[in-house]
Amino acid sequence: MSFLRDTLVLGLIEAAPLVLAAVGFTLIYYLNGFINVAYAENITLGAYFAVVFNSMMGMNFYLTIIPAAVLSGGVSVITYLIVFKPALNRGVGRTEMIILSVGLSFFIRYASRLVFGADILHFDIVSPSYLSVFGTGITSIQITALALVGVISVGLYYFIYKTNYGEMMRGLANNEDLAMISGINPTKVSLLIWFIAGTAGGLAGIFYGVFSFVSYSLGWNLILIIIMITIVGGIGNVRGALIASVGAGIIITAVTLITKPLYAEIALLIFFIGVLKAKKVWG
């Protein structure tokens, strides 16, 4: 019984950064139609920005969240303007776009390694207060993370389905020419989406970094799972991303508690392929 409880609570905590990342990732995928592997670096940079503000500039952890997230959003917008938009305008195909994003990912990752160093960095946090939730210990930071995930997920869901901007984005994703005729400014909407996605990714990185540690490969290690979650949950489907993230978090936690992390990786791969095949049959 305690195994179940631990798995659920820990799984949710494990899932929290994944949800943030997946939700941002699925937006870009939906809008532009390709997998942006360089999103991994959004996540990593969010963590790096926060840890620099925190450890080196002495800011309180909670205060670093917003500036670091905003900076990540900025980086995301820059990558869109400098790399992805020109590439799309030149008619680069979907397959080439994903390969290109791998190139960008390597570029940013090793640039980060150059700038921030190859060492692992830790956040400077005051001993967090513990709370007991259903008998499992959970820190105030983890609660903040879960709360933020909740707020952002609801916020994004509302944004996409209930606001004008969200409607514009969906219109743009479905048919760009038609959208332009309807008066939607594709650049403005795209920039907004890329900013939001970058922020979500940055936040994911911050929390992942504070739960463990910050290194240049933080995002890269997560990107596969995020891609899988997005595809399983449905491209552009915020609710699906949420459910799939929670599912992934629980699977990873459960398997890690029972056996080795290796089998979690294999389990996810098999599950992922299974979902793809199933979608093919019914999709």
Next chain:
Amino acid sequence: MVELLSGYVMYSLSYILIFVALATLLHLQFGLTGIVNFGIVGFWGLGMYVFGVSLLQYNFPYIVSLILATVLTGVVALALGRVILDLDNQAILVATLAFATVVRYIVTTEKWLTRGVLGLGTVPFPFDLGQYSQFGFFLIILLVTIALLLYTYKLGSSPYGRLLASIQDNEILAQSLGKPTFREKLIFFTITSALIGFFGALNASVEHFLIPHVLTTGVTFTVWIALILGGRKRILGGLIGVIVTIGVLDFIIETYAPIPTAYAPLVPNLKYMIYGLTLMLILIFRPLGILGEKKSTKILKVIRKL
């Protein structure tokens, strides 16, 4: 003369040849057939470790271990391909990438088999020619790589090559002409991936030592940038690309450029940054490689002129 034939130069050339082979195999998989294999290092590592474990843990003879490594990698490729090759390109990319990650995990954690991060050594050459052993092995790699390039050349002007090209071009149309596209993609993927494993096994002798540490995505990435740069549709695309990337960056610059020791640790980072930047530039501005478009479609032109 002996110094030239052994030591660092031989090692560099052997290493370069293996990557030329890998890039050429990627040309066959991606350039010709359209399979986006981002798990190259997975098949390479699988071949390397099956070979190493077979040779060093179970003491099978060299040739047997080599064959075992190739065949087993092929079997795994067959199983994976069976499941993923009818999905779309992006899914294949992600699935092969995940596969490579799994291979690295297995190699690292199954310590009873692979000795994990401690590594497996020492892998000898298959023969003992004294100081010429390294040169002898280099010749073997050279021969095999040349054979692969010749096969690739001939394939390009053969009915089977045309079939593979048609599958990449318009698979459904090829099917409506009666071509068993999935089966042929699977067979070809299996064979070429088995060969990737074969060259992984050869690499074990070149390095003499096996560590999971070398099985990074960086390897896959390096092969990709080499092929894209050299021209994915070109028969010599792999050769050109590898010489320009690994040949220039890894060996000539690292060996001969006078970089002050203070800056030395920066070089590997700069290397990947340059690779990443180059990849992006090529894909955007010259997607067919630095040499641009081929003047004629290689398929058949040569034979028809004879």
Next chain:
Amino acid sequence: MPEKKLHLKNVMKSFGGKKVVDVKDLTLGSHSIEGLIGPNGAGKTTLINLITHKLKMDRGQVFYYPNGREVDISNKSLDEIARLGIVRTNQIIQDFQSLSIKDSLLLSLSTPKYEKFYKIFSESELEKEAEEEIEKYLDYFHFENPEGHALSAGEKKLLDIIRCLLLKPKFLLMDEPTGGLPQDQTEKVRDLMKKKTSEEDMSILIVAHDLDLIWDVSESVCFMAEGKILIQGCPEEIRKNKTVAKKYMGESDA
């Protein structure tokens, strides 16, 4: 007179709740050339897609009768069905952009005998075997650049037709083969159809809006509207039929 070649039973396909094809009982191939006509959106192309399994039917069965046997092809794949001898030309142009005209034709003629990964020296053998037939077709249709690529939409359509004919199909489904072709090429296609069906064991089902062509070549005509086959009979019957006149003739130039 060839026996029946294809038999469709209760074949149904819906898109988003709307029935696009609903064919209860249809026999094809009893005549050398049969026509399939109907207004736009009647489901003619979809029907061809279902028969060849380019599209999966929701329900129903398709039986094929090569040489008197009965083969259930309802669940066979696109390529299997093509190998069994059921081949179709495409209404919307389909081509291999990276292959030249000759390459396209050689691909069509190439058999599993040549297509093995280890057979890298068999190109000249294939070319020798294929030379005569390819030259005949290239001469007949006059491509602008036979050594190069098909240039116009018309050339690509002809290439599509030749590729299919080279497979020596038992049952050829032609979806608007002459749409967009100049008159002289249309006549060449028509003559070729008649020649092939009389010389070889081939039946043709032709879908077209060019009713002159249909009345000229077809021994039997089906009329399809709203997913259903309303009538099947000889051209005179169809021309006189009031339902056909109402649903279709008013639309197009008869």
